Amino acid sequence: MERFLLKYFTLIRVIIAIAIGIVISVFLIYLISEEPGFSLRSFLLGPFLSRSRLAHVFETASPIIFCGLAIAVAFQAKQFNIGAEGSLYLGAALGTAFAVSTNMPAFIHIPLVLLMAGLAGATWSFIPAILKARWKASELVSSLMLNYVAYFLGLYLMNFHFRDKEAGYLVSYELPESAWLAQFIPDTRIHYGIILALVFALLVYYFLYHTTTGYEIRSTGFNERFARFGGISVFKVVVLCQVILGFLAAFGGMTEVMGIHRRFVWQFSPGYGWDGIIVAIIGRNHPLLIIPASFFLAYLRVGGRVLNLMSDVPAEMITVIQSIIILLITAEAFLSQWKYRVTLRQAERGGAA
Amino acid sequence: METILEAKDILKVYENGVVANRGVSVAIEKNTIHAIVGENGAGKTTLMKVIFGIEQAQEGEIFFKGEKANIRSPHDAIRMGIGMVHQHLMLAPDLTVAENMILGNEPRRARVFLDTERAVEITEHVAQQYGLQVPPDRKIKDLPIGVRQRVEILKALFRNAELLILDEPTSVLTPQETEVLFKTLKDLKEQGKTIIFISHKLKEVKQIADRVTIMRDSRVIDTREAGELTEHDIAHLMVGRDISFERLPAPVQLGKPVLRVRDLSYVNDEGILVLNKISFDIRAGEILGLAGVVGNGQTELIRILTGLLEPSEGEIALQGETLVGLSPRKIREKGLCHIPEDRIEEGVAEETTLEENFILDRYYKRGFSKGLRLSWKSISEHSEDLIKRFNILAQSSKTPVSSLSGGNIQKVVVARELSADPEVIIAAHPTRGIDVGSEEMVHRLLREARDRGKGIFLASADLDEILKLCTRVIVMYNGEIVAHFQDMSAVTGKDLGPYMLGVQREEAVSGKVSA
Numbered sequence: 106m107e108r109f110l111l112k113y114f115t116l117i118r119v120i121i122a123i124a125i126g127i128v129i130s131v132f133l134i135y136l137i138s139e140e141p142g143f144s145l146r147s148f149l150l151g152p153f154l155s156r157s158r159l160a161h162v163f164e165t166a167s168p169i170i171f172c173g174l175a176i177a178v179a180f181q182a183k184q185f186n187i188g189a190e191g192s193l194y195l196g197a198a199l200g201t202a203f204a205v206s207t208n209m210p211a212f213i214h215i216p217l218v219l220l221m222a223g224l225a226g227a228t229w230s231f232i233p234a235i236l237k238a239r240w241k242a243s244e245l246v247s248s249l250m251l252n253y254v255a256y257f258l259g260l261y262l263m264n265f266h267f268r269d270k271e272a273g274y275l276v277s278y279e280l281p282e283s284a285w286l287a288q289f290i291p292d293t294r295i296h297y298g299i300i301l302a303l304v305f306a307l308l309v310y311y312f313l314y315h316t317t318t319g320y321e322i323r324s325t326g327f328n329e330r331f332a333r334f335g336g337i338s339v340f341k342v343v344v345l346c347q348v349i350l351g352f353l354a355a356f357g358g359m360t361e362v363m364g365i366h367r368r369f370v371w372q373f374s375p376g377y378g379w380d381g382i383i384v385a386i387i388g389r390n391h392p393l394l395i396i397p398a399s400f401f402l403a404y405l406r407v408g409g410r411v412l413n414l415m416s417d418v419p420a421e422m423i424t425v426i427q428s429i430i431i432l433l434i435t436a437e438a439f440l441s442q443w444k445y446r447v448t449l450r451q452a453e454r455g456g457a458a
Numbered sequence: 459m460e461t462i463l464e465a466k467d468i469l470k471v472y473e474n475g476v477v478a479n480r481g482v483s484v485a486i487e488k489n490t491i492h493a494i495v496g497e498n499g500a501g502k503t504t505l506m507k508v509i510f511g512i513e514q515a516q517e518g519e520i521f522f523k524g525e526k527a528n529i530r531s532p533h534d535a536i537r538m539g540i541g542m543v544h545q546h547l548m549l550a551p552d553l554t555v556a557e558n559m560i561l562g563n564e565p566r567r568a569r570v571f572l573d574t575e576r577a578v579e580i581t582e583h584v585a586q587q588y589g590l591q592v593p594p595d596r597k598i599k600d601l602p603i604g605v606r607q608r609v610e611i612l613k614a615l616f617r618n619a620e621l622l623i624l625d626e627p628t629s630v631l632t633p634q635e636t637e638v639l640f641k642t643l644k645d646l647k648e649q650g651k652t653i654i655f656i657s658h659k660l661k662e663v664k665q666i667a668d669r670v671t672i673m674r675d676s677r678v679i680d681t682r683e684a685g686e687l688t689e690h691d692i693a694h695l696m697v698g699r700d701i702s703f704e705r706l707p708a709p710v711q712l713g714k715p716v717l718r719v720r721d722l723s724y725v726n727d728e729g730i731l732v733l734n735k736i737s738f739d740i741r742a743g744e745i746l747g748l749a750g751v752v753g754n755g756q757t758e759l760i761r762i763l764t765g766l767l768e769p770s771e772g773e774i775a776l777q778g779e780t781l782v783g784l785s786p787r788k789i790r791e792k793g794l795c796h797i798p799e800d801r802i803e804e805g806v807a808e809e810t811t812l813e814e815n816f817i818l819d820r821y822y823k824r825g826f827s828k829g830l831r832l833s834w835k836s837i838s839e840h841s842e843d844l845i846k847r848f849n850i851l852a853q854s855s856k857t858p859v860s861s862l863s864g865g866n867i868q869k870v871v872v873a874r875e876l877s878a879d880p881e882v883i884i885a886a887h888p889t890r891g892i893d894v895g896s897e898e899m900v901h902r903l904l905r906e907a908r909d910r911g912k913g914i915f916l917a918s919a920d921l922d923e924i925l926k927l928c929t930r931v932i933v934m935y936n937g938e939i940v941a942h943f944q945d946m947s948a949v950t951g952k953d954l955g956p957y958m959l960g961v962q963r964e965e966a967v968s969g970k971v972s973a
């Protein structure tokens with residue numbers, strides 16, 4: 106039994122963290138809400154109670170998966186680039202600009218627009234990458250700062266050059282139909298982006314664990330001095346993993362534009378890049394674990410929206426509840442004392458010695 | 459005899475499940491020098507950390523001067539009169555000797571300002587009281603390691619330590635400095651202090667200890683009067699079997715130079731000349747030793763040879779082809795391998811599996827990958843083969859390196875480097891901190907490589923290792939080669955010492971080619 110506990114410690118810890126998070130949420134909701142039973146039901150079961158809400162979970166998960174994968178590639182090399190948000194925003198803006206100014210058959214237009222958006226995102230994240238590789242500038246700081254630059258650049262581009270003045274609100278021109286990703290389940294907005302996200306999760310998994318370049322990235326992350334010592338070009342890894350990050354994030358952002366809004370509608374940065382960091386941490390930077398982590402986060406987000414719409418719990422409190430759950434999952438030291446005691450008992454019996 | 463300290467049935471398990479002490483009991487008699495010997499990983503240092511309050515034992519009791527002692531922190535230990543001198547000295551390098559002495563209970567003027575004069579007075583007073591010479595005004599970083607150690611000892615004495623624990627104090631000293639230390643310890647014993655002396659060097663133990671406790675596999679094997687035991691007895695108890703002390707006979711015939719180093723200089727980022735016109739050859743079929751006190755440029759020299767650092771000037775050629783300016787990978791491909799000084803920081807990636815550690819220098823080569831795709835099957839086979847050939851104690855090639863012992867981790871490094879089939883092997887401290895069994899194995903592998911005609915460069919802080927293995931030896935001091943011993947048959951550690959300390963140098967060694 107104890108050996109089993111040690112082996113699946115991480116999984117058990119996540120489950121316990123979620124359980125505690127929910128207990129605290131229940132407590133908070135009881136404290137705040139006039140009708141706690143109903144509020145609680147909205148939050149926890151709400152996402153499953155209608156077809157459109159359930160679909161909403163899938164729609165929300167797909168850009169989060171892309172951003173989680175993006176972050177994971179960089180984090181596996183221990184490059185703490187948090188610029189997914191900026192690359193996503195600017196990449197999607199430039200992809201939109203490209204899509205509305207061109208016209209060609211769908212089977213070329215769709216991949217080309219996605220590629221252009223991805224390349225734009227990659228180019229953007231090349232900036233912190235080269236600053237780090239060449240001059241040792243912290244990628245954490247520079248990518249964070251560049252997120253704001255990307256946001257305002259994208260906003261400028263959309264508001265001053267591609268704004269649809271007839272739309273009545275601040276959005277870009279509508280994409281030509283040849284650049285739309287189809288919504289393939291009737292009465293929902295679930296589009297091919299989710300399929301692409303799952304395919305990319307597999308691709309990134311294969312890339313990291315079954316290719317020489319993936320090995321270089323992971324080795325650099327395990328121990329940079331070890332990698333350098335063995336002849337791996339750390340410079341190349343530092344640049345490459347961040348460029349891939351920008352590509353994936355922007356690609357994911359573009360699928361959302363092409364699949365759901367069909368225009369560039371983000372007056373505020375959508376935050377998927379930040380969610381990507383959360384799911385990368387929950388999924389321990391493993392591309393396949395990022396999929397369930399993203400669905401879980403999407404579920405929390407949709408539950409929060411339902412709660413906000415249906416109950417008297419204020420939006421601020423919803424964010425607090427979500428944060429508590431995420432915090433518990435990501436706390437590395439949580440339950441480590443317990444693990445230590447189990448290890449100790451095993452060792453005393455001569456099990457682990 | 460009166461017992462000053464007694465530990466009973468100590469059990470200490472670390473968080474990762476390693477049992478470091480299991481039912482350990484030891485009694486230290488007052489006014490003796492008590493040696494605790496054992497291989498690395500036998501549990502000596504852990505026991506001392508428990509006694510000094512750095513680690514907490516899960517079970518067991520400690521009695522100090524007959525009373526049960528509850529030592530929760532080093533602070534408690536110091537208050538009771540226990541002092542410890544760590545293997546890696548715990549002094550502030552930018553402060554003076556006097557400032558280090560009084561750190562923690564500083565004399566003050568007007569309650570706020572440090573009274574430097576008083577600090578110097580205190581230092582001089584304590585130094586005089588115990589007959590230990592230290593320069594109170596000098597900064598720690600400007601002093602040789604032997605003097606720093608003396609400061610650390612004085613610091614413990616100043617805090618009224620009656621029992622002094624020294625953790626492998628001689629591992630950083632030259633033979634001459636060791637003698638000075640031993641005299642100091644004997645004087646302290648005369649003055650009524652009790653000393654626990656941790657070591658794995660048998661000669662020293664015989665020389666200084668009154669009583670000896672031998673530890674093996676986290677347990678105490680025996681405690682005896684030192685006079686009753688010979689070096690061989692102690693070695694036998696430590697390892698559980700006989701080991702050889704013999705020197706390796708010199709090779710019958712030396713081959714051609716395989717690695718040529720000429721006028722190598724290196725100026726570091728701070729503008730300090732770390733290497734000054736180093737020239738030597740490594741010949742096929744020999745082990746060339748590099749002796750010297752740590753920090754005299756050896757680390758930089760090795761990093762330059764292996765391409766991890768750019769020299770400021772000079773030439774390195776492997777079988778006639780220059781290595782200067784090449785990347786570490788290119789240098790490896792030319793036939794040079796490197797057993798690094800710091801195996802945890804550089805030699806392995808601890809978090810990951812053995813196989814991912816084994817392929818570091820070859821993952822992109824034929825047989826391990828096709829195009830971009832890694833061939834995991836052949837990688838695993840290769841790794842299983844290395845585990846078997848190099849006798850690595852690991853469950854499988856998918857075991858994480860972090861779960862191995864120090865000796866086995868080193869075997870992983872050695873297995874990878876030697877299986878690359880190099881012409882030149884650069885080995886930096888290849889047996890530091892590993893168990894005797896693994897040490898013997900590493901020595902045997904180096905010897906076999908030598909006999910197959912490889913050129914080997916061995917840098918080591920362990921003079922016994924240098925004397926045991928090397929065909930020729932060069933000594934480095936302050937970035938220069940100050941001595942070159944061609945014939946090692948009659949050379950002892952004492953012959954090397956004066957050169958290592960810089961008090962003696964061969965005329966015109968530097969500049970001249972040591973070949």
